[in-house]
Amino acid sequence: MTTTPRVRLDPEARREQLLELGVRLFARVSLDELSIEKLAEAAGISRGLLYHYFGNKRDFHRAVVRKAADELIAVTAPSTGSDPMTRMIGSLERYVDYVEANREGYVSLVKGAAGGNEDLAEIYEEARAALTDRIFLTSTTEELAEVGLVDSPPVRLVIRGWSAMVEAMVLTWLDDPAVMTKQQLLTTCTLALPACVGTLGI
Amino acid sequence: MTTTPRVRLDPEARREQLLELGVRLFARVSLDELSIEKLAEAAGISRGLLYHYFGNKRDFHRAVVRKAADELIAVTAPSTGSDPMTRMIGSLERYVDYVEANREGYVSLVKGAAGGNEDLAEIYEEARAALTDRIFLTSTTEELAEVGLVDSPPVRLVIRGWSAMVEAMVLTWLDDPAVMTKQQLLTTCTLALPACVGTLGI
Numbered sequence: 001m002t003t004t005p006r007v008r009l010d011p012e013a014r015r016e017q018l019l020e021l022g023v024r025l026f027a028r029v030s031l032d033e034l035s036i037e038k039l040a041e042a043a044g045i046s047r048g049l050l051y052h053y054f055g056n057k058r059d060f061h062r063a064v065v066r067k068a069a070d071e072l073i074a075v076t077a078p079s080t081g082s083d084p085m086t087r088m089i090g091s092l093e094r095y096v097d098y099v100e101a102n103r104e105g106y107v108s109l110v111k112g113a114a115g116g117n118e119d120l121a122e123i124y125e126e127a128r129a130a131l132t133d134r135i136f137l138t139s140t141t142e143e144l145a146e147v148g149l150v151d152s153p154p155v156r157l158v159i160r161g162w163s164a165m166v167e168a169m170v171l172t173w174l175d176d177p178a179v180m181t182k183q184q185l186l187t188t189c190t191l192a193l194p195a196c197v198g199t200l201g202i
Numbered sequence: 203m204t205t206t207p208r209v210r211l212d213p214e215a216r217r218e219q220l221l222e223l224g225v226r227l228f229a230r231v232s233l234d235e236l237s238i239e240k241l242a243e244a245a246g247i248s249r250g251l252l253y254h255y256f257g258n259k260r261d262f263h264r265a266v267v268r269k270a271a272d273e274l275i276a277v278t279a280p281s282t283g284s285d286p287m288t289r290m291i292g293s294l295e296r297y298v299d300y301v302e303a304n305r306e307g308y309v310s311l312v313k314g315a316a317g318g319n320e321d322l323a324e325i326y327e328e329a330r331a332a333l334t335d336r337i338f339l340t341s342t343t344e345e346l347a348e349v350g351l352v353d354s355p356p357v358r359l360v361i362r363g364w365s366a367m368v369e370a371m372v373l374t375w376l377d378d379p380a381v382m383t384k385q386q387l388l389t390t391c392t393l394a395l396p397a398c399v400g401t402l403g404i
């Protein structure tokens with residue numbers, strides 16, 4: 001090992017910096033294209049040193065995807081105040097912006113998770129659960145009841161379906177944004193939740 | 203090639219019979235597990251003869267999945283008479299029954315298509331388009347307008363999302379059918395379509 005980090009950082013901070021760089025690359029390339037080689041090149045260090053930080057390719061991918069998922073969860077955190085539907089529109093807007101800015105990586109995560117990659121499926125499911133559970137965690141029972149949302153297994157099943165709908169609509173919309181304005185997409189996705197839950201009682 | 207078919211059929215009919223058998227196997231095993239060997243064994247003929255009919259494993263898989271998708275489209279054909287929503291409940295019921303009876307194969311098709319297998323993605327997308335386009339083909343403009351469905355790009359986008367929702371709900375429900383009755387699942391999925399389309403105008 002002849003190459004040393006350009007900036008002297010403790011190993012933890014250095015690993016974090018490299019991970020950060022991996023996540024930035026992951027925004028523009030799919031997971032298949034995100035090689036240790038590519039990161040080493042972008043960081044200007046040797047592959048050997050990278051393996052020192054991440055063990056192997058699989059661990060590296062897992063660490064990058066985990067961090068990307070944590071970022072997605074963080075940036076879509078609902079703001080406080082206002083009502084549940086307004087908060088949800090805000091969260092969804094940041095979700096759409098995130099997917100738009102990190103499209104290659106996000107699509108490869110969705111594909112990998114749906115295609116049966118167990119590492120990706122686990123991280124994806126955790127992120128999806130975090131994003132949907134939040135509906136119940138950031139609103140009072142009274143606020144939720146006003147839009148027909150009670151926490152019950154049938155409602156959870158509808159929310160599971162709704163999250164698949166939102167993902168499909170956002171990804172399809174990004175392919176052809178002329179179909180509707182972003183505002184209309186956000187409003188439709190948000191109002192679709194109480195609309196679908198509302199059909200349970202019919 | 204020393205083995206000959208047990209029953210003398212013209213090659214076309216024989217191929218069709220083997221394909222039929224492949225589709226039956228595909229109901230219970232994933233595509234990965236559906237080997238030429240397995241079909242040869244089930245049909246009681248040699249692998250060589252099977253290759254004669256299907257060329258290679260990829261062509262065999264393609265033929266089986268294509269036929270399975272055609273079957274799904276056929277069994278879910280809406281009945282005539284009644285109103286659009288009643289026809290849709292009937293189609294959805296046969297969709298749920300089909301997925302239940304052909305779960306392994308269907309899940310592997312969905313996974314493969316979502317995971318980036320191009321052959322499967324093509325057949326899956328064709329089937330999905332056929333199933334959703336049907337909404338517009340089997341009802342009059344007046345019938346559709348009554349439930350708020352007009353054929354426009356925004357409505358098509360919502361239908362794209364709705365079909366992802368139905369698929370997710372049906373597959374999740376099959377894992378835990380105690381969450382709601384099948385009738386409630388069908389009603390919720392059906393009513394969710396006009397409910398979601400209805401949010402476009404808000």
